[in-house]
Amino acid sequence: xxxxxxxxxxxxxxxxxxxxxxxxxxxxxxxxxxxxxxxxxxxxxxxxxxxxxxxxxxxxxxxxxxxxxxxxxxxxxxxxxxxxxxxxxxxxxxxxxxxxxxxxxxxxxxxxxxxxxxxxxxxxxxxxxxxxxxxxxxxxxxxxxxxxxxxxxxxxxxxxxxxxxxxxxxxxxxxxxxxxxxxxxxxxxxxxxxxxxxxxxxxxxxxxxxxxxxxxxxxxxxxxxxxxxxxxxxxxxxxx
Numbered sequence: 001x002x003x004x005x006x007x008x009x010x011x012x013x014x015x016x017x018x019x020x021x022x023x024x025x026x027x028x029x030x031x032x033x034x035x036x037x038x039x040x041x042x043x044x045x046x047x048x049x050x051x052x053x054x055x056x057x058x059x060x061x062x063x064x065x066x067x068x069x070x071x072x073x074x075x076x077x078x079x080x081x082x083x084x085x086x087x088x089x090x091x092x093x094x095x096x097x098x099x100x101x102x103x104x105x106x107x108x109x110x111x112x113x114x115x116x117x118x119x120x121x122x123x124x125x126x127x128x129x130x131x132x133x134x135x136x137x138x139x140x141x142x143x144x145x146x147x148x149x150x151x152x153x154x155x156x157x158x159x160x161x162x163x164x165x166x167x168x169x170x171x172x173x174x175x176x177x178x179x180x181x182x183x184x185x186x187x188x189x190x191x192x193x194x195x196x197x198x199x200x201x202x203x204x205x206x207x208x209x210x211x212x213x214x215x216x217x218x219x220x221x222x223x224x225x226x227x228x229x230x231x232x233x234x235x236x237x238x239x240x
Contacts, residue, residue, distance in 0.1 A: 010082055011226045014171070017078035018222025021215050024068050024075065031064035044134045051119045062112050069105035072098060079162050082227060086169040090161055097158030104151035111144035145194070152191035159184035159211070171227035176217055183210035 038054045038061070039047050051058055076098035083091045118124050118137050125133050163180035166172050190207030197204065 006085070010085060013078045013081035014222045014227040017075060017082055018219045018224070018226075020071050020075040020078060021219030022223065024071050025212070025216060025219070027064045027071065028068045031061040031068070034058075034061035034064075045130060048119055048125065051116070055116070055120050058116060062109065062116065065112070066106070066109045069102045069109065072102035072105065076102065076158070082171070082222075083162060083165040083169070086165045086171070090165055094158045094161035094165070097154050097161065101151045101154035101158060104147055104154060108144050108147040108151065111140060111147060115140050115144065145198075149191040149194045152187055152194075156184045156188035156191065159187070163214075172218065172221055172225075176214070176221065179210070180214040180218060183214040187211050 034057060038050050038058050040050050042050075076095045079098070080091045080095040083094075115137055118133065118140065124136075128136060160181055163177050163184055167174055167177035167181065186207050190204055193204045193207070194201055
């Protein structure tokens with residue numbers, strides 16, 4: 001039988017996890033939309049002019065994306081604390097995978113700020129010329145894309161394990177947990193497909209749709225309802 005204090009702690013961490021789930025989506029979407037808006041759809045020269053003109057806002061947008069990596073650490077621990085009573089070993093493993101995602105995501109932001117430096121500092125355009133600078137930025141952007149897709153594989157494994165623990169414990173509705181596991185597996189193959197078939201990247205991005213829905217729904221559920229701590233949500237000890 002869980003003590004009242006243990007139940008209260010589990011519920012508190014569940015609500016923190018729900019809030020951070022939603023916060024991560026807002027931060028990432030805001031940063032990504034702002035960056036895309038500033039760059040625009042014009043020529044390379046037009047993009048340089050747009051970025052130079054809106055450099056401060058661009059830096060803010062990159063900082064929002066950096067905060068997603070920081071908040072991913074908070075989410076990893078909050079989910080671990082919520083699901084540790086179910087199975088501590090699996091919860092720890094899931095947390096480590098999500099921490100790996102956050103670490104690689106942080107490295108990818110180094111690449112992103114490097115790209116901004118190439119765009120905004122006029123000396124690079126002066127030394128390299130427009131064509132060579134475009135090639136250099138393209139190469140650095142490729143490194144950023146690769147690191148992002150690698151981080152998604154870490155994300156997907158950790159997310160699958162956390163949703164598996166939700167499923168076994170019935171802390172949240174099983175249909176939501178099952179959908180979360182499915183969506184997380186789809187992300188794993190989406191990341192791999194982007195690495196193997198980069199020419200189809202735009203089409204492959206539809207693979208992010210299910211996890212987007214799953215995380216928003218999970219975030220709202222945990223924030224509003226928390227986790228079930230009654231008979232249906234008793235800890236399930238599993239041999240692994």
